[in-house]
Every structure is written in C-alpha cells, then in structure tokens.
Amino acid sequence: MTYELYYWPMIPGRGEFVRLALEEAGADYIDVARRDGIAPMMKLLGDEKSARPSFAPPFLKAGRLMIGQTANILLFLGERHGLAPKDTPGRFWIHQLQLTLADVVAEAHDMHHPIGVGSYYEDQKPESKRRAAEFRRERIPKFLNYFERVLGKNRYFAGQKLTYADLSMFQVIEGLRYALPHRMKQLEKKYPKLMALSQRVKQRPRIAAYLASSRRISFNEDGIFRHYPELDS
Numbered sequence: 001m002t003y004e005l006y007y008w009p010m011i012p013g014r015g016e017f018v019r020l021a022l023e024e025a026g027a028d029y030i031d032v033a034r035r036d037g038i039a040p041m042m043k044l045l046g047d048e049k050s051a052r053p054s055f056a057p058p059f060l061k062a063g064r065l066m067i068g069q070t071a072n073i074l075l076f077l078g079e080r081h082g083l084a085p086k087d088t089p090g091r092f093w094i095h096q097l098q099l100t101l102a103d104v105v106a107e108a109h110d111m112h113h114p115i116g117v118g119s120y121y122e123d124q125k126p127e128s129k130r131r132a133a134e135f136r137r138e139r140i141p142k143f144l145n146y147f148e149r150v151l152g153k154n155r156y157f158a159g160q161k162l163t164y165a166d167l168s169m170f171q172v173i174e175g176l177r178y179a180l181p182h183r184m185k186q187l188e189k190k191y192p193k194l195m196a197l198s199q200r201v202k203q204r205p206r207i208a209a210y211l212a213s214s215r216r217i218s219f220n221e222d223g224i225f226r227h228y229p230e231l232d233s
C-alpha cells in the first residue's frame with residue numbers, strides 16, 4: 001500500500017517525525033504537498049463530508065484510514081512496521097515518550113511564538129527572549145535529564161530494538177542543535193547516552209540514505225526549530 005502523508009512542504013516540522021518512521025520502515029509513501037502543492041491537503045482539512053477530519057497537519061492516509069496527530073500516526077505506523085514493542089506496557093511506554101517529545105516540540109515552538117501563533121516573531125521579540133532564556137536554562141536540561149535517565153543502559157528506549165521514539169529523539173536533538181547551537185554545545189557532554197543514541201539513529205542505513213537525499217528538508221526559519229542568534233545568547 002502507498003501511504004499519503006499530508007504536511008507543509010517547506011519545513012521539516014512535525015511531519016518530519018512521520019517521514020523518519022516511513023523512511024526507516026522502507027514504506028512506500030507520497031509526500032503529497034511536496035509533489036502536488038498544498039491544495040489537496042487544504043481540501044481534505046476543510047472537507048465537510050469527512051467523518052474524521054484532522055484539525056491540522058500532519059495527517060496520514062492509509063487506504064481508507066485517515067489518521068491525524070503526530071503521536072497517533074506513529075502509534076499506528078509503529079505497530080504496522082515493527083517500530084514499537086508488541087506488548088501493551090511497551091507500546092504505551094513508547095507512546096508516552098513520543099508525547100513527551102511532542103511537549104518539547106511545542107515548547108521549542110513557543111520560544112519564538114510565546115504570545116501567539118497568529119503573530120510574527122518580529123512582533124513578539126521581547127517576550128521570545130524571556131521565554132527562550134527559560135527554555136535554555138530550565139526546560140532543555142529538565143527534558144534531556146529525563147530522556148537520558150529513562151534510556152539508561154539501553155541501546156534504544158525499548159531495549160535492543162529501535163522504535164519510532166528513538167527516531168523522534170534524534171530529530172529533537174537535531175532540531176535543538178540547529179536552533180540553539182551555543183546552548184547545545186554546553187549541554188551535549190552531559191548527555192552522552194542520548195548523543196550516542198542519536199548517532200546510532202543517524203547511521204542506520206535507511207536513515208543515512210534519507211538524510212543524504214533531497215527528500216530531507218533542512219531546518220529553516222519557517223519551521224518549529226528556528227535559529228535566531230538572539231535567542232541562543
């Protein structure tokens with residue numbers, strides 16, 4: 001089956017967590033908006049006849065199924081493609097980690113949009129500076145301490161076998177490195193296990209091939225992880 005991924009075509013954003021899972025699975029998929037523009041995606045978002053419309057991208061079409069919310073899509077793909085544990089505690093544990101990573105993503109976004117998603121960064125710069133200072137000082141270490149602790153001596157979060165949460169952890173670390181290179185340089189040595197995990201993910205054959213391909217979209221200042229030097233002081 002060919003999956004259809006619907007996400008904004010110019011940014012890695014939340015769609016990237018889904019792309020990484022599809023790539024690692026070797027799944028056949030179309031990144032619809034990158035191929036056809038955003039019109040089909042907007043049409044589905046506004047489709048009055050759809051019984052289960054998504055509120056926002058990303059969403060995935062899998063045959064007759066339409067699934068929205070990043071963590072929900074990954075729960076689905078993880079089960080289908082062996083990217084999640086099969087036992088119930090394991091499945092919910094990995095889903096829990098994914099939701100916690102989604103919290104990091106939301107806070108990374110709020111660093112440059114602390115007042116409102118509908119306003120430009122340029123119109124909320126003083127507030128962004130305050131928000132970013134707290135994110136750098138308190139929140140990143142709190143999140144990374146947690147992930148380092150729960151990874152423990154494991155190769156991957158669920159043990160020996162890679163799951164979608166490991167792929168997402170890699171993407172979050174890459175995003176933080178892009179957005180806050182100065183701060184991450186200070187912090188990285190405190191998280192050797194997470195850094196090793198990230199490296200392991202990066203070197204997986206399918207991921208390495210994907211990262212080197214034109215399918216991988218670079219981080220940029222329209223996305224979630226943005227580099228504004230003034231927020232990384």
Ligand SMILES: N[C@@H](CCC(=O)N[C@@H](CS)C(=O)NCC(=O)O)C(=O)O
Nearest residue numbers: 013014056057058068069070071102
């Ligand atoms: N919780 C959702 C968030 C989805 C989301 O915020 N999507 C963004 C792009 S990353 C969007 O297009 N939002 C439009 C809006 O909120 O109006 C998820 O994890 O998928």
